[in-house]
Amino acid sequence: VCSTLKASGGAYRHDLWNSTNSKLFAACSNAGVNFPKADSKTQPDRYLLIATSGGLNQQRTGIIDAVVAAYILNATLVIPELDHTSFWKDSSNFSELFDADWFVKFLRNDIRVIKQLPNMGEKFVSPHTVRVPRKCTPKCYEGRVLPLLVKKRAVRLTKFDYRLSNMLDDDLQKLRCRVNYHALKFTDPIQEMGKLLVERMRMKSKHFIALHLRFEPDMLAFSGCYYGGGEKERKELGEIRKRWKSLHASNPDKVRRHGRCPLTPEEVGLMLRALGFGIDTHLYVASGDIYGGVETLAPLRALFPNFHSKETLVTKEELAPFVSFSSRMAALDYIVCDDSDVFVTNNNGNMAKILAGRRRYFGHKPTIRPNGKKLNPLFMKKDNMTWEEFASKVRTFQVGFMGQPNELRPGSGEFHENPTSCICQKSGLEVKTGGFSSPQNQTHEVDNKVENRTEKQPAEEDRELSELDYDLDIRKQVELKGTKIDSLPVLMGTDQAEVQVFFSD
Incomplete structure (x- = not known):
């Protein structure tokens, strides 16, 4: 599925479901001949x-x-x-x-x-x-x-x-x-249930997005962010924040300016619509206990009514062997997110990093990470601009955050997120890119015998707080400023500014 944008300089097309130049790279993690056994x-x-x-x-x-x-x-x-x-x-x-x-x-x-x-x-x-x-x-x-x-x-x-x-x-x-x-391969029961979830998503649509949504109360409290809920929100999250005695008093404006506030479910939905994903796109949501519950998720559900989770795709009986074990439930989400056509996250936690690296290793499948430092201020101003202006800025800001090859400088971020040593450029093939490019290892082969597939202390907010999953039965529909969501134009362009280099937090 492609969308077309008439922009100054001509017509631009971008495949939403694939990464540019991905076929020019291959996994290369075999041990060298001189690596002692x-x-x-x-x-x-x-x-x-x-x-x-x-x-x-x-x-x-x-x-x-x-x-x-x-x-x-x-x-x-x-x-x-x-x-x-x-x-x-x-x-x-x-x-x-x-x-x-x-x-x-x-x-x-x-x-x-x-x-x-x-x-x-x-x-x-x-x-x-x-x-x-x-x-x-x-x-x-x-x-x-x-x-x-x-x-x-x-x-x-x-x-x-x-x-x-x-x-x-x-x-x-x-x-x-x-x-x-x-x-590291999950057990057969976990793999089989994960495969079943993916099959049921494929029955609904040829392509689908998997969203790892972190918006639990304890995560928000830990982040020190403020989401406009007034004194009620400040009191509730403030009480939770007291659990961590080592935390300093929060400065929500500063945290947001630095791009450390997780996008809200609505903001994730608006980002995806601005990038060109239509209202008919199917969305698999892996999440925990969302702060604000049904009301918080309603705008995302309105933007993407084809909204699915483990609980909606399989019966209670099918899920019963896993539901009492948070790690097994998280493993199911891991499998679906890994097999999705596009993976999206609103956070910089362990699952997001590990899946981003895995998807790079296995073919640079599109992985969308919000450019928080740019998007957070934009969302604060969104009511003062047209949809076209907003969408154009989102597309510009997200260049370099879409899972394309060479987005990350070798050695930047956590290795599990950016496994540069294990991704090689195929010999004799030239990467065509207008953005940041770096020398890659050269390779003539990839190990096909195995089954399917800057030194930095991790920030505390990157540590996982919960992987429990809850029912996401959302029935509300909303409108934005009187304009129905499905009337928003679906736009996508590639007349972008210089590619931004992403350095993980």
Whole structure:
């Protein structure tokens, strides 16, 4: 589906459902010929255990980095322990979320993985527990953890999230990619239900958008943003904010100016309509407990009445095996968002980052990330401009935030979001772009044997707060300033300003 805009300079066309130049790039995460294999480097009686932290996607980053840490330490990795005690309180263990046998088998050339710590001699050895600093480098692991491993034989690293440097050499970054995109595979029941959800979306429309919508009360309170709800909103979110004693007093105007306020559901809808997606577009929404509930979601539902979620696509009986487990429910959303034609998010959390990187790795599928620093001020002024002016500005501001190849400078942001070392430009093919371009690795082949597919501390607001899902039964229809939403023009142009380079927060 293409839309046409008559602009100064001629007619412009843009395919809403595909990325320009995506066919010129390929995944390239195979180990190099000089990358030592597990059987030649793993030391006997050296065992690494880790305890992950957070929700599904935060734990995923910990699992990925645990494999690399084990490789650095020449240690055997024991299948990671998942977090059962934090906000999410999900009792699922590793093998209930991921295919443990596949994980062990796929990584056998890189590291040795076992399912439980063996008895060592006549007595059981209790692992020595330690916590490494955030963004610990390979030298940091060799200096802090290796001596303990040699002495204690088994070391358990706690609260293992973001405990490995973002900046590693290419061989270790490629190992990260092999773990993330190939070794970590959801269990068959999760994959089958995810596939069913995607099939039911495809039955409704050839193309669909998946929206990961974060607008929970605790997230908004944590952000320090204000959304116009008056004293009631200030009081409610202020009470929630008191949970975090280390937070400073919020300055909502400053937070919004810096682009850190998540877009509201209505703002996401307006952004998508301005980009050219019509009222007939089907929308899959993955969300938690939306602040304001039905009333807050009503404008988005009016902009996109073909509004779907897990709960509307399958029966309660079909969803029953998953509904009591927040991580399994989040995994279902992960699968649908990954398989969507276009992925959109209103936040910069772990799921958004990991899926953005995955979609780059598997073909640069369109991934729309709001340019908050530009869009937040625009939404504040939207009532003082025509729709055409508003839509034109949205399209201009979103250049460089649409999931196109070469949008991100190599090394910028979190590696899971921007896996540059694992994406190669195919030999002999030239990328045609008017925007930011950077040298890419050259490749002649991609590994087809595996199944389907600036150092920086993560900001606290990027940490996931909830992945619980709730019924989104919305029945209200609204109008904007007396103009029916379906009468808004569907516009799209490419006469854009210079491509903006996106640096993740």
